[in-house]
Each structure stands twice: as structure tokens, then as C-alpha cells.
Amino acid sequence: MENLLVxxxxxxxxxxxxxxxxxxxxxxxGVSKKTSTALGMGSAVIFVMTCASAITWPIYTYxxxxxxxxxxxxxxxxxxxxxFVQLIEMVIRKYKPSLYKALGIxxxxxxxxxxxxxxxxxxxxxxxxxxxSVVDGFSAGIGFxxxxxxxxxxxxxxxxxxxxxxxxxxxxxxxxxxLLALAFxxxxxxxx
Amino acid sequence: MKxxxxxxxxxxxxxxxxxxxxxxxxxxxxxxVDNALGMSLGxxxxxxxxxxxxxxxxxxxxxxxxxxxxxxxxxxxxxxxxLFMHGYAPELHGRLGIxxxxxxxxxxxxxxxxxxxxxxxxxxxxxDAIGMSIGFxxxxxxxxxCREVLSTGKIAIFGYTIVPTFxxxxxxxxxxxxxxxxxxGIIMALINYRSIxxxxx
Numbered sequence: 001m002e003n004l005l006v007x008x009x010x011x012x013x014x015x016x017x018x019x020x021x022x023x024x025x026x027x028x029x030g031v032s033k034k035t036s037t038a039l040g041m042g043s044a045v046i047f048v049m050t051c052a053s054a055i056t057w058p059i060y061t062y063x064x065x066x067x068x069x070x071x072x073x074x075x076x077x078x079x080x081x082x083x084f085v086q087l088i089e090m091v092i093r094k095y096k097p098s099l100y101k102a103l104g105i106x107x108x109x110x111x112x113x114x115x116x117x118x119x120x121x122x123x124x125x126x127x128x129x130x131x132x133s134v135v136d137g138f139s140a141g142i143g144f145x146x147x148x149x150x151x152x153x154x155x156x157x158x159x160x161x162x163x164x165x166x167x168x169x170x171x172x173x174x175x176x177x178x179l180l181a182l183a184f185x186x187x188x189x190x191x192x
Numbered sequence: 193m194k195x196x197x198x199x200x201x202x203x204x205x206x207x208x209x210x211x212x213x214x215x216x217x218x219x220x221x222x223x224x225v226d227n228a229l230g231m232s233l234g235x236x237x238x239x240x241x242x243x244x245x246x247x248x249x250x251x252x253x254x255x256x257x258x259x260x261x262x263x264x265x266x267x268x269x270x271x272x273x274x275l276f277m278h279g280y281a282p283e284l285h286g287r288l289g290i291x292x293x294x295x296x297x298x299x300x301x302x303x304x305x306x307x308x309x310x311x312x313x314x315x316x317x318x319x320d321a322i323g324m325s326i327g328f329x330x331x332x333x334x335x336x337x338c339r340e341v342l343s344t345g346k347i348a349i350f351g352y353t354i355v356p357t358f359x360x361x362x363x364x365x366x367x368x369x370x371x372x373x374x375x376x377g378i379i380m381a382l383i384n385y386r387s388i389x390x391x392x393x
Contacts, residue, residue, distance in 0.1 A: 025219065075267040075271060082259075175373070181370040
């Protein structure tokens, strides 16, 4: 039985999904201009990532391994995740219109978000149990939201800064991400 | 006209620096030049074959379910690359790790399928895919060269030393995640600087 606290802290801080694994960079730079959109995107990712981890783990363990078709992993996972996101979108639209208004526009973006697929693959590579995978998915979502929120805060401030013309918009965002990643590397000193 | 389909992906509409697509594998794998070359070979194969197949079947795929169809086609080619690399270059396969299956969610490939291959004839899509993968290769290998030189003080591709060791105190930060963000930020700023100078003239 692995230590769930170690998995959670590892996924949020030490091996942050954005700043360590470089996953989900498109939304990280795309929707990090405002704190409010960052929060919406973050909560959608936490929800989908937790559910996707909970679905892909049993499929891999009880369907692909017994039939010796582990090589079908990529095809199966992407199809399951894409179908699942579509399903959530429909269910939320039917039963929770207010939530759909808040999260709706972010859900289609999530299908091609490599962070979801990446976490599902990482759970398998690291050999977590079912509970471990779900905790890892949830914490990775929190880590993504944390990085996105920090980044949107920085970029809101950058609007007022006097940035050289060639560094405006994306280049300065990359440089800030570099400093953020440098700061997060301090967490790699944490040992339990 | 046809040549234009090929060259536009290399510089003018470079997928990385102009369209800002497919950043995840770019930054993660560009720690060493040989990793970058392996990754770009994988992307080259998947992009060219999926673009050609999607363009061939573009009249038969119903537009309501086109995205799932594209994803299945792309995922099959990614699996082929994965199995091939596992068999013939197991060491490279190990170093690329999860980023090899993640080619399937690379926005360049789905983006080209959606924006180009599903509308244009086969030969045009073929040229477009080749141009885009050359653009991707240039970007990833360029970033990998900067990072490998600065982080190890030399460049060695598949065991052959290209640039001999010139410093005893390289900057280890460049091989770590912050180095990747720093390199791409500075390269993008240089490109902007050049286009601003061009406009001013």
C-alpha cells in the first residue's frame, strides 16, 4: 500500500504536471490571461482528470492485461477519454445548466489536453493501485490549477509592466514560466 | 503553388513559433539532440501518414463524427511508431517514455488533419505534412542544441561527439524544466525582434 500523502504532495508540488512534466501547456499559455478563466479551466481539469484516472486504471488492469493487448493502450485511452468528456458535457448540460455555463466552454478543450492522457499513462507507468491512481489524478489536477492560477496572477501584473517590444505577450510568459519552474524546483528537496 | 504548400510550414507558418502548437513534447524531449531527433522522426511518420489517409478518406468520413475518426487514425499510427521503436531502438523508446504515446494528443497533428487534410487533395496534404514536420524538426532540434550545449558543454549524437567539451562548468539548469521555458522564450523574442526590424525598414 503506497503512501497517499506522498503521492498527493508529489503530484501537486514536486512533479507538477505543468512545470515538471510539461503537460497541458496549451491551456497553460492559452487561458492564463485572467484569474477567473484560469479558475474555471482548473476546476474542469480537476474533475475530468480524477474521473479519467478512475476509468482508465480498471480498463487497463482488467481488460487489456488479461487479453495481453497492452499495446492497444494509446488507442483505448484516447477513445475512452474523448467519449467520457463528451458524455460529461451532455450530462452537465441536461441536469446542471448553471455549472454548464461556468465550465461548458472549457470541456471541449480538455479532450485534446495532453495532461489528462499524460496522467492516465503516468499512473500505469508508476504502477499505482486504484486508490493511488485516483489520488494522483486529483492531485495532478490541483497542481495544474495551482500553476495556472499563479501564472494568471503573474500575467495580470505583466499587463502594467513595461516589457521590451520583442518580449511582449508570449515570450515574457515563457520567461515567467521559467522562473516559476525554478521556484517549484525547490520542492524537489522535500523528502518524507 | 505546390511548392508553397511544402515551404509554408518550415518558416512562414512554423507550427511551433507561429502557430504555437505542440509545445508539450517540444519542451519535454529537447534535453538532448538525439532524443529530439527520435521524437521528430516519430512525429514525421505519424503526421505524414495520418494526413495522407485522412485526405484519402475525406469524402467518406461524416462530418459529425470526424474528430473521433481522426483520433482513431492518428492513434493507430502512433501505436505503429511505438511498437517499431520498442523493437528496433529500445533505449530511445525508454528515454522518450510517455511522450511517445502522447504524440496522439499533439495538437499539430490533429490541427493539420482538421484544418488541412480534411479539405485538400492527397498530394497537397502530403506536402503540407512534410513541410510541417520539417518545421517541427527545426524547432525541436534547435532548442535541443541550445540546451545540450549549455547543460553538458558538448554535443554527442548517438555516441558520436559533434562538438567537443569546451567548458568544465556547464549550467545544469538548462537540462532541467526552467531551461526549456527560458530557451523557447528567448528564441521567440529573437524572432519577434527580427520581424519588428523588418517592419520598421
